[in-house]
Amino acid sequence: MLGVIGILLALGLLMFMAFKGYSVIFFAPVFAILAAVLSGMALMPTYTEIFLPNLANYVKVYFPFFLLGAVFGKAMEESGAAAAIAKAIVKKLGTKQAMLSVVLACAILTYGGVSLFVVAFAVYPFAANVFKEANIPKRLIPATIALGAFTFTMDALPGTPQIQNSIPMKFFNTDLYAAPVTGTLGALMIFVAGMLYLEWRRRKAQAAGEGYGIHTSQEPEIIEDSTLPNVLLSTVPLIAVLVVTLVLTKFVFVHWDISAWATQAPYKMDKAGIVGTMNNWALMIGLAVGIIIAFFINPKKMQGNVAKALNAGAIGSLLAVMNTASEVGFGNVIKSLPGFQSIAHALMSIKGGGSPLLSEAVTVNVLAGVTGSASGGMSIALDTFGKDYLAMANNIGLSPEMLHRIASMASGGMDTLPHNGAVITLLAITGLTHKQAYKDIFALTCMKIVAPLILIPLSSIFHFV
Template identity: 75%
Template sequence: MAVLGILLSLGLLMFMAYRGFSVIFFAPVFALLAAIFSGMAIMPTYTQIFLPNLADYIKVYFPFFLLGAVFGKAMEESGAAKAIAKVIVQKLGKRQAILAVVLSAAILTYGGVSLFVVAFAVYPFAASIFKEADIPKRLIPASIALGAFTFTMDALPGTPQIQNSIPMQFFNTNLYAAPVFGTLGAVIILVAGIFYLEWRKRTAQAKGEGYGTNHKQEPEMVEDTSLPNPWLSALPLVAVLAMTLILQTMVFPHWDISSWVTKAPYSIPKGGVIGVMNNWALIIALLVGIILAMAINPRRIKGHVATAINAGAIGSLLAVLNTASEVGYGNVIKTLPGFQTIAHALMGINHGGSPLLSEAVTVNTLAGVTGSASGGLSIALATFGKEYLAWAHRTGISPELLHRVAAMASGGFDTLPHNGAVITLLGISGLTHKQSYKDIFAITLMKAGTVFLLIGLQSILHFV
């Protein structure tokens, strides 16, 4: 009954999310439904498990949602997004619009900018360039997802995203683990994803479908005469990327801040001092980006500062609550006895052979159940990390491969309809699951399939 309750809960949550119902309301409802099937008390589950985990997520990530949304609106109101889109279309041609959006998202993500911030920052640019090239708007979420939620999130060696850092503590590895495996996977995902999106574009345009009209969340139209210089327009984006890297790698590591963030009235943060410093770096970088975005075109931004700040702030509230509700849901599910039953059954896959297949299936499945790549990855490795490591030693598999497979598998079925990042991306774009989710899911299948393809190749060629 406990397992049935989890599966029923998950199915209903995905169905309601796909139908456009708010997960802010239904995530706790279906989390409590699963708890009832496990014989747990309703109100303590809600107030002592769901709400604290929701609050913890908001406490850590709200500044990124807020500043990321304001940054995206500032780029839009100043005309910077339109200027960048226009010059890319002129230089690369309209046929390369999808590639331009994918690479823009990829560069920011690989540079360490939060996935949610990337979605806020890239969308105004993506909407402008897709409109300029007359490509269906419904392909924007999948294009951003390919650039931000796949190969730069966890496949490319060295990516600073959390999905690539979580396995380090379990396998004693570093961010560059299994470089050949990860790089090959990144190339496959990028090429396959671009091929798919270009095919979808050609199919739609052959039927006479263009960008479309009457869309929601459309960037304000800016007259070409008032656009800033395109190279100057890119400065805020470059500044966010550069400032984050400089502060995280060159400035804060040389500061002894532990003496004043661990004493009263402060306390040792959950993510440690290093985690706090990395958060500070992104907050400062986003503030610098916002200031630059408003400064590059003072004539245009004059009278629109309040619009950028207010619209960004309001939009960020819905985005962060959507994702936080999913985090609360996942943490309720992971406490249920049925969840342990599912996890242990997954651990038995390919027992006696290579641990890579079992690890990939387990991480992928748990990420799908929790609706979170980092959540599913953390739960899987906290539960079975030592067993996978011992299994790898027995079979001659390197810990680096365990690291890379776990990281890449986490970014597969985590993007089911109830995933917070998917809901946020669709909300930012003003689109629905019905309009755009099919293409996001296709990218998800390619991402998940690549992991298993590489596991098969590795068993034959023995590369890392």
């Protein structure tokens, strides 16, 4: 009983400290050790033999995605390509479709591989400008950006190069385009429901006489920048990431048998995970090509800024990957505790017509909420139960692609609780507080939780993947 109390106490303290703005890099091991000690485990061995190895393993596998994704985002930002795309969409749709223009701008950038944080920075100035012109409450901007950047293009749409879509490849030997029908339906469901909700909130606010409001914090000044590249040229790096990854995954690596040498010394790759690893390589190469193109589309603006983009991206990626890796280390300490076994048993016992999908969706959602990280929660869930889910799927003839897509979509559900780093950053960028703007972000979170739970029975009825 004390062990379970220790787990709950550790989780509560970690969420509280993250909500207050303290670094999880420091407090994740502190509270992990607290839970371990209350469960009767040794203090230092827990840190050096459980927490640190799991942290290091996460960095080993996923650091390239954080690094290349961050550098790609900074290259798009420094070249002016991200701003050019956002500005063109907002200008084209105008104030009558202010919310839709912001959502689409975020969606295009995110689906093209630009990191969520860079998207928020790039789009916010234009969002504030068009919301002000349309007299829409500023407090709705964070939810509007979140719908475009943190939801359907992050983990639902097939092919998205965001890390939330790449993690399941390692566990299920799938690729970024896994379960295209399920992913597309889920994306449409969330996009439509989210837009209907945001428009309802806009109409309700304006009926009550509420406009943009008087704000002084983080109010951007829109400056006409003649150095921005052509908008069509600006989309080339985004398209390149998607096309290169698709070609390598579907037409090149699929015909390349590397098992003869990859499973031997000095590589000794896991034969069962070779396909997933090769698909990871495809994404790395795609992002690298996107970075190179982004550097060359606007030479005048990039002159003298290449080092800045590389350095800022590299430094930013270190913070991002260490935050998530610390949460993964914390979660793995928790899962090693005796009190977690009853929780694990309860999660695995969730049945949905003999399919592991419901258990997977709930488990990933819960752990993403606990860690405040989509990628961290999903990594822990699949590290713990991935082989079991795959075995269950094989027994009933369920495609591993469905496991991939449901896990990916579920990771973007409860991860956006108040202590989520992306939520805290988004509110800071817009100069708003949780009290002012989180309510509408939480509404989108609820939609994201429900979406995979609707798709699971639909897929079994209509037999689509």
